[in-house]
Amino acid sequence: MKDPVIASEGLVVRLGGVDVLKGLTLSVFEGDFIGIVGPNGGGKTTLLRCILGLVRPSAGSIRVFGRLPGASPGRIGYVPQRLFFDRDFPLDVAGLVLMGRLSRKHLLERYTKADRLKVDEALELTGLSAIRHRAVGALSGGELQRALIARALVGDPELLLLDEPTASVDPDMKTSIYDLLEQLLGRMTIMLVSHDIGAISRRVTRVACLNCTLDMHEEGSSLPRGSLDDLYHYPVDAICHHKPDPSDRAGD
Amino acid sequence: MLHDILAYEFMQNALLAALLSSVACGIIGSFVVVKKIGFISGGIAHTAFGGIGLGYWLGVNPLLGIIPFSLAAALGIGLLSKKAKVPEDTAIGTFWAAGMAIGVILIGLTPGYAPNLFSYLFGNILTVPSFDLWMIFLLDVVIVGTVFLFQKELLAIAFDEEYAAVSGVSATGFYLLLLCLIALTVVVMMRVVGIVMVIALLTVPAAIARNFSRSLPGMMAISTLLSLVFSTLGLMLSYLFNLASGATIILVAATAFMLVQLVRIFMRSGAAR
Numbered sequence: 185m186k187d188p189v190i191a192s193e194g195l196v197v198r199l200g201g202v203d204v205l206k207g208l209t210l211s212v213f214e215g216d217f218i219g220i221v222g223p224n225g226g227g228k229t230t231l232l233r234c235i236l237g238l239v240r241p242s243a244g245s246i247r248v249f250g251r252l253p254g255a256s257p258g259r260i261g262y263v264p265q266r267l268f269f270d271r272d273f274p275l276d277v278a279g280l281v282l283m284g285r286l287s288r289k290h291l292l293e294r295y296t297k298a299d300r301l302k303v304d305e306a307l308e309l310t311g312l313s314a315i316r317h318r319a320v321g322a323l324s325g326g327e328l329q330r331a332l333i334a335r336a337l338v339g340d341p342e343l344l345l346l347d348e349p350t351a352s353v354d355p356d357m358k359t360s361i362y363d364l365l366e367q368l369l370g371r372m373t374i375m376l377v378s379h380d381i382g383a384i385s386r387r388v389t390r391v392a393c394l395n396c397t398l399d400m401h402e403e404g405s406s407l408p409r410g411s412l413d414d415l416y417h418y419p420v421d422a423i424c425h426h427k428p429d430p431s432d433r434a435g436d
Numbered sequence: 437m438l439h440d441i442l443a444y445e446f447m448q449n450a451l452l453a454a455l456l457s458s459v460a461c462g463i464i465g466s467f468v469v470v471k472k473i474g475f476i477s478g479g480i481a482h483t484a485f486g487g488i489g490l491g492y493w494l495g496v497n498p499l500l501g502i503i504p505f506s507l508a509a510a511l512g513i514g515l516l517s518k519k520a521k522v523p524e525d526t527a528i529g530t531f532w533a534a535g536m537a538i539g540v541i542l543i544g545l546t547p548g549y550a551p552n553l554f555s556y557l558f559g560n561i562l563t564v565p566s567f568d569l570w571m572i573f574l575l576d577v578v579i580v581g582t583v584f585l586f587q588k589e590l591l592a593i594a595f596d597e598e599y600a601a602v603s604g605v606s607a608t609g610f611y612l613l614l615l616c617l618i619a620l621t622v623v624v625m626m627r628v629v630g631i632v633m634v635i636a637l638l639t640v641p642a643a644i645a646r647n648f649s650r651s652l653p654g655m656m657a658i659s660t661l662l663s664l665v666f667s668t669l670g671l672m673l674s675y676l677f678n679l680a681s682g683a684t685i686i687l688v689a690a691t692a693f694m695l696v697q698l699v700r701i702f703m704r705s706g707a708a709r
Contacts (some may be wrong), residue, residue, distance in 0.1 A: 274655045283595065295588060
């Protein structure tokens with residue numbers, strides 16, 4: 185069996201005296217497209233921050249690529265939920281995306297032509313080539329989201345973490361972002377946090393429901409109706425997990 | 437007339453000081469503005485007064501007292517707000533007042549009269565001695581060199597500290613480095629406008645430059661140029677009308693800032709119509 189990309193056992197994260205994650209055990213394997221759903225405050229973002237090494241576990245263990253979180257920056261791409269930044273910051277789209285190469289660079293090393301070519305590729309993939317010189321402050325919500333995805337992809341990550349990538353975009357853009365992720369399937373392991381259960385369940389291979397504790401639902405199994413109702417404290421549409429087309433996963 | 441003015445050695449020194457300080461001010465001021473750490477910079481500048489007192493008390497050039505003191509202030513404010521989870525403005529306020537208090541006490545303990553004290557507080561670009569000019573030059577080299585070497589890290593923490601951290605860059609480390617560079621810039625600017633008013637030259641040129649640039653290096657270049665224009669113009673006006681040079685430079689910068697803002701408001705309301 186392959187080593188898991190992410191492995192956590194009994195992971196507890198306490199923030200401000202509150203247990204945000206209560207004993208989470210989770211394994212994510214190479215090539216997985218795992219969706220994490222759950223109510224607001226259920227710890228979805230905290231789980232991502234823990235994987236990134238931005239939050240330290242209070243108990244339990246977590247390993248990413250077999251190492252402590254934060255020890256493999258060059259192998260992880262991260263798309264934050266919202267970027268709070270100064271709208272007047274003097275930076276264009278290409279400049280924002282170029283920063284995604286930072287994790288691949290040593291101290292004192294400069295960005296090279298190869299880095300800029302990578303930026304061109306990422307802009308092409310995310311459909312941003314035409315607005316590469318636009319100031320980041322002038323981007324719409326959807327354009328900014330795609331620019332953040334481009335920034336995460338430009339470092340050639342093996343693991344892509346996305347925090348609510350479709351929260352602030354219109355439906356058309358939502359579809360195009362999911363289409364983009366489908367293109368990436370097989371090339372990298374993807375973990376997607378969302379409360380948009382409907383959209384997630386049609387695409388991902390596994391769904392995990394997170395509300396301080398984790399319920400894992402494997403590929404092909406259907407989510408028991410009661411568990412989601414319990415999770416959200418209100419009735420939720422039942423979800424049937426769709427089996428992905430094997431030809432889409434040539435990388436496995 | 438200009439030719440006559442330039443014939444004086446003190447005027448040549450003054451112009452050189454204006455040029456050298458504009459470089460540090462344009463580059464570091466751009467970081468101060470985009471990262472919105474003007475208040476921290478003001479705190480570091482005022483805390484540095486303790487260093488001037490230290491210099492007098494030890495009987496050395498106050499420049500030699502202020503360099504270690506302002507660096508310590510930068511690290512102290514930075515660490516206190518990052519690590520001790522003290523609200524940043526509390527940390528700044530405490531250092532600000534404590535630094536000035538130390539300066540007042542040390543100057544009081546120094547026997548006799550403290551010469552040139554006023555010029556450290558409010559600047560006097562017309563009396564910059566050659567030694568100070570060399571110090572300013574040296575600090576300029578350190579500041580420009582450091583920013584050049586760590587430009588990608590400094591840009592990353594200025595824009596998005598969290599992403600910098602995720603990329604394996606020590607966000608706290610580079611933030612502290614940036615604060616230290618601000619401290620050194622304060623020292624550079626001290627002779628020109630003094631520590632009390634340095635904050636205006638650290639923010640105004642960069643704030644205006646931001647309207648005209650879509651990249652940080654571009655903003656730095658414009659900001660350096662503006663800073664040079666303000667200090668030269670202020671210098672000339674202060675000479676012609678016999679005014680305090682530091683204060684005149686600050687008022688030139690502030691007037692330019694107000695004018696740019698007025699034009700922007702005017703243009704925006706014009707566009708809305």
